[in-house]
Amino acid sequence: MPSTTTIYRNAVVFTGDASIAPRESFAVRDGRILAAGALSAVRLAAGAGDAGSGDAGSGPIAEVDLGGALVTPAVWEGHAHMLMLGEALSKVQLRDAGTVAEVQERIAAARAANPDAPRITGVSWRFDIFEEGQRPTAAMLDAAVPDVPVFLDANDLHTMWVNSAALKAMGITRDTPDPVGGEIERDEHGDATGFLLETAAMQYGWGYLDEVSSDEDRDRWLAAAFDAYIETGVAGASEMSFGHPDLAAYRRILDREGRLPFPVNAHWILTASGDLETDLAEVAEVARIRDEVAAEYGDEWLRIVGVKFILDGVIDACTAAMRAPYANGAMPGPIWEREFALPVAVAADAAGLQLALHAIGDEASTIALDAVQECIRVNGPRPDRRARVEHLESVADDTIARMAALGVTASMQPVHCDPAVLDNWQAVLGDERARTGFPWHKFREAGVPLALGTDAPTAPHEAPDNLFIALTAKSALEQRREAYQPERVFTPAQALEALTLGTAYATKREQEVGRIASGYRANAVVWTANALTDAPEQLLGTAAALTLVDGEAAHRRA
Structure with missing residues (x-):
């Protein structure tokens, strides 16, 4: 029986590329984008006449009027922790607790409400x-x-x-x-x-x-994370803390369903052991597991693509590795010293594993690029290397220039610089660094590829709120706050590209997702607010009106 074609019309269709003007319609058939453009051209590609009726042999054609809504490629979450997010959704929520006393009250209330909880x-x-x-x-x-x-x-x-x-x-x-x-x-x-x-x-x-957690717990958490993301317009994720428990949970879904709710690229998290042979053995094991999973399940839904190095800590706790001391005089070293980070990175790179390098402090991002440069020196140049540095909260100008020269992606999270969570961050830095963090504009000016995400559950997972901060540098949590360094902000088209095509490029899937273009997987989101024309505040607190995964409605607003 011929496949049904669905034409979505009367829309503002952002294709994923900021340089291309929005289209007015697109068509989906067999889970793929058939065409995008003017309605008459899309109807022609679908085998329909001017009024949208199917020609003989073209198969059934349905048309959906989107009422002028903004449509983009579905957001690919640039930096996710799926099991952690699902678990966090069931925990006592403390982000808006303003005092120690409030924390005490909330955990006491949770204890009273669950007297049998262990x-x-x-x-x-x-x-x-x-x-x-x-x-x-x-x-x-x-x-x-x-x-x-x-x-x-x-x-x-x-x-x-x-x-x-x-x-x-x-x-x-x-x-x-x-x-x-x-x-x-x-x-x-x-x-x-x-x-x-x-x-x-x-x-x-x-x-x-x-x-003390069970497989049933993990299955419930993973399902909750998929649901939460899909509701907010996400239909793909780069998983950044993958390990054996995560793999087992994903396997159970794949064995049961034959697919995932949306595609996931996984980076296996490496643990710094202080012993080079142990670290190298872990890399070899990850490569073996990658090949085993690909042979068993293919790569349409789950790909183990790389390894994650946590090179340093965080600025709030004064554990991020900085070139100069914190306000309290602290000067912590990195979690991965160069003598271990560089040879382990070279081994991973030689095995075809993509490097994802957590680097929050300016010294850590220096080490990250030293690792990438060592990979190039030892293993030679390779166009598909696509190394990426995660977070880059406090980063030196010379590092940004090196990233551009080496083709390294900056994976950043607007929700991390919501002004409501920056008071302590700025205080512990205490100097000019407190005013020059998260320099998105400098990365753009240098030509560094940018991929935006949320790092949930370290920050809220909702894509519209993340987009709001990218557009305004204001707070999605406390709207009375002043913007933090507003000269950094993205234009709407720049931000939407960094949430879609930018993250697809960073995760090496730009030939299948991240665009609304012929042949691409029909993963798309219909937004409740139009970021291209509406006031950014209209994005706050919204969910997707419709999220498509391979052409099927994974979420539809009631």
Whole structure:
């Protein structure tokens, strides 16, 4: 039986390329874009007459009037943590808690509402809730919930605040060693205070929670993440913290459904061990798993494309590697020292694994580019290398110039510089660096490829709010706030391209997604507000009107 063709008309169709004027319609057949352009031309390509009726043999043709709405390629989330996002949606939400007392009230309320819960988990507390000189302690949480473990991830997802019961559950004592690149904060007696930084949070906190979580939990979290993203116009994601539990959860979907709700590119997260042979063995194992997964499932839905290096921490906790000290004099080193980062990066690159390099501080991004340059020196130039640096919150001008010369993508997250979350960020830097962060405009001027994402759940996952910040440099959380460095902002077309074609390029899928053009997968979003013409404020709090995945409606607003 001939396939049905659907023509979407009376729309503003942004094709994904900022240099191309919007079209008025597009047609979909068999999960692919058939044509995009003037309605008469699209009808002709679909085999319809001027009135939209199908010619003999062309198959059924349906037309959908979109009422002048903006249509773009579906957003490809440039930096995602799918399982973490799904799990975070079920945790106690703390991003808008303004004081320690508010945090205490919320976890106490969660305990009262779930008296049989074996533990309380929360997410997204902010450093500016503490008074000057104050640090998170177990005693603060014990005052609210003393009887079951409490695990609270910070807004940056690099630090964890826990109570005494959680320290006991994790088995942390005076003798527990700090892992490479992390710290268990301790008091003058050597006892853990309840604050875990960087790899200590990941190894002890996340490691414990992973042990007590079930496959059913992970399946529920992953499904929730897919649903949450699709509702906001996302139909593809670059997963940036992939590991064995994630792979098992994805396998279960693929075995059951034969597909994912939308395509995902995964970067396997590497753990700095301090032993080069161990690190190199991990790279070899990732390459083996990549090939095994591709052989079993193909690459239409899940691709293990690369590895993720967390080169440093975060500015809020003063753990990001900077060229100059923080306001308090701290000068932390990187999590991956050059002597390990460079040879491991070269091995990954030689295995055809894409490098994703978390670098928030200006020293860390220097190391990131040293790693890329070493890959080029040892393995030779390669047009499909597509190395990418993640976050780039405080970055030097010479690094931006090097990125342009080396063809490295800047993967950045507008929601990370929402003015409502920058008070502590600016305070701990304390100098000119506090006023020159997130320099999107400098990357654009230098010709550095840009890919925008959210890094959810370190920040809100909603694509319209992320777009609003890219367009205004204002806050989506507290709209009374002044814009942060508004000279950085994108034009609407620039931002939409960086959310769609830009992220598709960064993830090496630009030949199949990121455009509304003939032959591309019909992954598209109909926006509730038109970012090209409406006031940016109209985007706030909206969801997608329609999200298409391979031509099918994955989400439709009621």
